[in-house]
Amino acid sequence: MGQTVAEKIISAHADRPVTAGEFVVARVDAAMASDTTAPMAIRAFASMGGRKVWDPSRTVFVIDHAAPAPNERIANLHNLMRDFSRRQNCRLFEAGSGICHQLMIEHEIARPGSLVIGADSHTCTYGAVGAMGIGVGSTDLAAVLLTGKIWLRVPQSIRIVVDGALCPGVRSKDMILSVLRRTGIAGATYMAMEFNGNAVERLSLSERMTLANMTIEAGAKTGFVLPRGLRLPEDPAQILPDPDAIYTETLRLDGAAILPMVSPPHSPDQGVPVTQAAGIRIHYAFIGTCANGRLEDLQAAARILKGARVHPQTRLIIGPASRQVFLDALRDGTVEALTAAGAVFIPPGCGPCVGTHNGVPGDMENVISTGNRNFKGRMGNPLSSIYLASPETVAASAMQGCIADPRTFALEREPA
Amino acid sequence: MNEPLIQGRAHVYGDNVDTDAIIAGKYTKTLDAKSLARHVLEDLDPEFSRIVQPGDILVAGINFGCGSSREQAPLALKTAGVAAVAARSFARIFFRNAINIGLPVFELPLADIAAGDVLRIDLTSGKIENITRRALYQAAALPPVMTAILEAGGLVAYLRMHGDYSII
Numbered sequence: 316m317g318q319t320v321a322e323k324i325i326s327a328h329a330d331r332p333v334t335a336g337e338f339v340v341a342r343v344d345a346a347m348a349s350d351t352t353a354p355m356a357i358r359a360f361a362s363m364g365g366r367k368v369w370d371p372s373r374t375v376f377v378i379d380h381a382a383p384a385p386n387e388r389i390a391n392l393h394n395l396m397r398d399f400s401r402r403q404n405c406r407l408f409e410a411g412s413g414i415c416h417q418l419m420i421e422h423e424i425a426r427p428g429s430l431v432i433g434a435d436s437h438t439c440t441y442g443a444v445g446a447m448g449i450g451v452g453s454t455d456l457a458a459v460l461l462t463g464k465i466w467l468r469v470p471q472s473i474r475i476v477v478d479g480a481l482c483p484g485v486r487s488k489d490m491i492l493s494v495l496r497r498t499g500i501a502g503a504t505y506m507a508m509e510f511n512g513n514a515v516e517r518l519s520l521s522e523r524m525t526l527a528n529m530t531i532e533a534g535a536k537t538g539f540v541l542p543r544g545l546r547l548p549e550d551p552a553q554i555l556p557d558p559d560a561i562y563t564e565t566l567r568l569d570g571a572a573i574l575p576m577v578s579p580p581h582s583p584d585q586g587v588p589v590t591q592a593a594g595i596r597i598h599y600a601f602i603g604t605c606a607n608g609r610l611e612d613l614q615a616a617a618r619i620l621k622g623a624r625v626h627p628q629t630r631l632i633i634g635p636a637s638r639q640v641f642l643d644a645l646r647d648g649t650v651e652a653l654t655a656a657g658a659v660f661i662p663p664g665c666g667p668c669v670g671t672h673n674g675v676p677g678d679m680e681n682v683i684s685t686g687n688r689n690f691k692g693r694m695g696n697p698l699s700s701i702y703l704a705s706p707e708t709v710a711a712s713a714m715q716g717c718i719a720d721p722r723t724f725a726l727e728r729e730p731a
Numbered sequence: 732m733n734e735p736l737i738q739g740r741a742h743v744y745g746d747n748v749d750t751d752a753i754i755a756g757k758y759t760k761t762l763d764a765k766s767l768a769r770h771v772l773e774d775l776d777p778e779f780s781r782i783v784q785p786g787d788i789l790v791a792g793i794n795f796g797c798g799s800s801r802e803q804a805p806l807a808l809k810t811a812g813v814a815a816v817a818a819r820s821f822a823r824i825f826f827r828n829a830i831n832i833g834l835p836v837f838e839l840p841l842a843d844i845a846a847g848d849v850l851r852i853d854l855t856s857g858k859i860e861n862i863t864r865r866a867l868y869q870a871a872a873l874p875p876v877m878t879a880i881l882e883a884g885g886l887v888a889y890l891r892m893h894g895d896y897s898i899i
Contacts, residue, residue, distance in 0.1 A: 338876055340896045351759055355802055358762060363890040381760055389760045436800040436824055452802035452828035454886045462895050466876050500747055501794035505823050534797060534822055582747065669756040690751040690798060697755075697774040 317557030319472040320539045321507035324447040324554065328430045335471040335561070344429040346459040347375040349415050350382065351669070352434035354392045355453035357399045360460050367403065369463035374405035377418060379664040382410030385672040413637025413663040416440040416605040419448075420524065421639055427542065427551045432459050437605050437687065442527035442539040443520060444547065445554050447507075449537050470536045472507045473498075474562045477514040479570035484722035486615070487522035488607055488685070488705035490514070490568070491529045492576035492586035497566055500584040504534030506563065509541060509556060514570030516544035521609040528606045529687050532583040575708050575721055577683075580700040581691040589708055592718045597702075598680040600625075600713035601694075603634030603661075604668045607685035607706050610643045616710035617652040619724040625657035626716030632674045633658050634666030658713075670695030683712045737814045737835075738851040738862075739786035741844050746792035748775065750825065753796065753804040767807035785812035788852065790844045792818065796825025805829040815852055817844075817859060817870065830877045833885035837870035854881075 316334065318326065326332045328341040348356050353376050360368070368374045376396050384390035393410065400407035408418050416437055419425040425441035431448045432438070434456035441448030449467070451459075459465055475494055508530045510523075518526070523540040530538025542553040574588040602608065602616050613633065625631045633653060635641040641663050644650045650660065661667075667674035668686045676682050676699035684694070689701035704712070707721035752775040754767055761767065772779040789808065795818035796804060805828050808816065815835040829836045835854050844850065848863040857870035873881065876896075883889035 338874060351756075351799075351801060354760075354762055359887050362887045364894075380756075392760055392762070434800055436798065438800075450800045450824055452800050452824060452831065454802060454831040455827060458886055458890055458896075461890060464896060466896055468874070500797060501820065501822070504794065504820065534794065536823055670751075671757050671760065688751070688798060690749045692755050692774040693751050695755070695757050 317559035348434040359457035371405040377415035381671040417636040440528040443523035476512040486705040498533040508538040578703040604686040606687040608636030612706040619710040620656040631713040749798040764810040768810035771807040797822035831886040
């Protein structure tokens with residue numbers, strides 16, 4: 316019987332062929348935790364009787380969720396991570412290095428075919444390179460640090476096929492918001508999502524990361540973007556599903572019919588075409604996060620805002636996904652164009668997406684964000700409202716001071 | 732090992748209670764579980780942390796605990812005194828996290844449970860008795876691996892005991 320990508324990767328890590336529904340103990344290739352989850356994981360590891368982590372070179376800690384530390388309590392938690400990493404000789408990415416998921420892919424720790432367990436729900440992002448990234452909590456992560464293993468239920472898979480070229484001004488963010496509208500917020504719970512089709516094959520790595528990143532917003536355990544069309548520095552063996560693999564469902568979308576989407580408060584599965592939300596006043600626009608804080612995203616915003624100004628009653632905050640993204644955007648003039656337009660850059664990291672610092676919205680304010688979640692209170696204030704959209708839509712809205720259709724601007728863009 | 736029988740009053744909430752609603756991100760950066768409990772469910776029900784009693788049972792609709800992987804969410808509930816959560820369905824990371832910290836969770840089909848009803852749960856069989864309404868419900872069985880972890884009192888205790896996974 317044919318296997319899905321999830322079944323193939325778990326089989327390779329459980330040393331026997333597995334099918335959906337089975338329970339297995341699998342070998343883990345890398346483990347990752349952030350400053351939200353690592354302190355509890357370190358404590359749980361000690362409580363389990365752990366002395367040495369199973370493999371320091373495969374253990375990664377990232378200080379990104381509240382970085383640099385906004386107060387003394389968090390500064391001390393960061394020091395707990397630093398001390399543990401030094402003693403155990405594991406990998407630590409300091410504050411300002413970037414968002415954990417961006418770093419795991421930039422540094423090729425999440426590799427095609429690997430099984431990566433991360434104590435962060437957006438670990439599913441690694442499916443953009445054909446890795447199986449599974450999000451867990453701190454105690455599960457501690458167990459990986461102790462044993463190098465994890466127990467898993469082999470997930471069933473849903474296939475999403477998008478054929479047909481995307482229109483100018485439409486991005487993979489609009490694609491995934493359209494998919495979430497179809498699946499709902501729990502439609503893929505416990506499952507793996509596999510993205511396929513010629514519209515997906517044309518996506519860059521950055522855009523694939525946006526797709527895989529938001530599979531958790533349908534409740535998925537993990538998501539894969541099939542590697543057809545993907546160019547990586549090394550060309551590893553591509554893991555593709557067998558032609559007779561079994562799916563619980565196949566969702567088909569016409570790429571050419573996808574419109575720029577906006578997901579209004581307070582759930583990411585409520586997306587509507589931007590035309591239905593246009594005109595809603597925006598106080599605060601944010602470009603960043605593991606969903607859309609990469610060079611292409613910043614460049615897309617700069618194309619719209621170059622030579623223009625952010626609306627006087629709107630503030631625009633930009634959080635690059637990593638130091639590398641920031642450097643690249645500095646070198647090619649993107650940072651200058653956006654800063655001249657009135658944007659404020661914050662250090663590479665999760666920034667305001669998790670509601671800790673770097674731009675918490677005020678009462679009754681509307682935020683438009685390139686992030687992946689708009690739950691009530693997500694950005695630190697339950698009295699604010701968050702709209703999710705692509706970098707183009709966020710940039711256009713920042714300029715207009717209200718939700719705006721980016722196609723008016725994107726159509727003027729020069730060919731790449 | 733958890734007590735096999737728990738009894739408490741029900742607090743009833745709707746569908747898709749996300750982890751930001753259970754414990755907001757701004758409160759998660761701490762190792763002090765009591766500070767988590769002070770803010771539990773704050774944006775959904777500001778009264779909850781004041782009225783919850785040890786042994787109370789949370790009842791909810793579909794997809795309870797969706798969103799973030801923060802284990803602070805089940806820990807905040809447990810520290811506040813919640814003895815178990817019964818929901819129509821759970822988000823998977825929350826479900827694992829709850830079992831891992833020794834908070835019993837039950838998948839329960841639609842049941843006529845109202846706020847204030849007194850429930851008695853048999854942790855071993857998953858039978859839930861609504862004493863107020865004289866009704867009996869049956870929760871879905873946990874997979875054996877999760878039963879073993881929950882019976883040990885959580886994953887820390889399980890691994891302290893076994894040193895490795897020996898359950899599959």
